[in-house]
Amino acid sequence: MTTTDCEGRNSHRFDTAPTKIISSNNAGADLLARLGAGQQVSGVGWARGLDALAPDVRDKLTSAQRLSDGNIDKEKLLSSGAQVFLATFASMDMMGTPEPTAAEFQAANLTKVFIKSSACAKFLPGPRTDLDQVYSDISDLAALTGHRQTGDEMVTSMKKTIESARGKIRSGSRTPTVFHFDVAASKDTLTTPGNRQIANAIYTLAGTTPLGGRIDGAFGKFTYEDLVAADPDWITIAVRRTGDDTSVRTAQDAAITSLEADPRTRGLKAVREKRYIRTTSEDMTLAGPANAEQVAAIVDSVSTSR
Incomplete structure (x- = not known):
């Protein structure tokens, strides 16, 4: 290897x-x-x-x-x-x-x-629209550690999950817009994954348009003015996984409460209609089987707004 x-x-x-x-x-x-x-x-x-x-x-x-x-x-x-x-x-x-x-x-x-899909994202020549580099990372790491078969099985399972999820997207249906709210990284200025990030591929495969897709890089800044002007159909609440599922849910609830109380965001369509996608930063930006699971979860979440 x-x-x-x-x-x-x-x-x-x-x-x-x-x-x-x-x-x-x-x-x-x-x-x-x-x-x-x-x-x-x-x-x-x-x-x-x-x-x-x-x-x-x-x-x-x-x-x-x-x-x-x-x-x-x-x-x-x-x-x-x-x-x-x-x-x-x-x-x-x-x-x-x-x-x-x-x-x-x-x-x-x-x-x-x-793990190049995350560590080397900034070197991509263009937007990431698929998980091919994630699959390569998994296969390479499996080969390096002597677990090639397990890696092959993981990649095959991920592809099947995504294929099944994409089969639920109706041809010609509307493409919902999504803003990825990275809770831990956002303060007065919002931080969101750019179009070189794994998250961009996840949203693309799920048949949605991420607002971060306009950012050429792994991550970038997004002003509240830009967010209000875009008025996304959905907002992803992404928190760091530093505790159990209850802790994650509590952190997500706190972020949603903040959005609904903030005069800059409470008038957004996604906030008024409570259209939130709950996830963790790790599942959306670091390579692993959770990437495929997120594609499926987003397809199911946004089906009501197509």
Whole structure:
């Protein structure tokens, strides 16, 4: 198995499956566990989200140490003895933590492996309208860890889920507009996934038009004035999965209450008619079987507005 960076450079060949993998966050650990490689995960960053994983997934991560509640400390990462650092999102530098240099990774015999559909989104030449790169990530990670068959089965299942969901979209039906409200990242200015993000493909496959599709990038800013002018048919309430389902629901309820009380948003059609799609940021922006499940969920939710 040979891996490369986001630009197809710095190739590294693995002759055997790594036995110690550090995931940059719980979403990467979740995917590894679902592929059958849970015992190969030796450490996790942003680990406060581990408790939010499904119990059967968490039970497969018993060897994983909780290395941090945010980015992993550089020295802790380099001295971990791991063979692979799985980068699932933006670089550590972008999140305010110094990242090891290529030379430091090499000296520690630690290879940085990218889940490219999320970590490398900004390098896409155009809008993402399908999940092909997600499928490739899953297949590559399954091959790297020695679980190729499980990866193939996961991809096949995802494709069947999407095919079934898209079969429910009536030919020639109206295309509803959706605004993706990233609750944790939005303050006075709204943050939403751009057209290079996995979320853009999910909305496109679900037969909807995401307002973030006008943003050329992985994420971008959206003003309240722009939101009011667009007056979307639906608003997605996306929260971080840092607790159980009850905690997620509570956070979503709080965001909806805020939208309905805010004079800037309470007059929006989606708010007046309570047209909300509930989800988590992880399911919409990080590679995994949940991406296909989200396509199906959105198709079912918006069917009333077609």
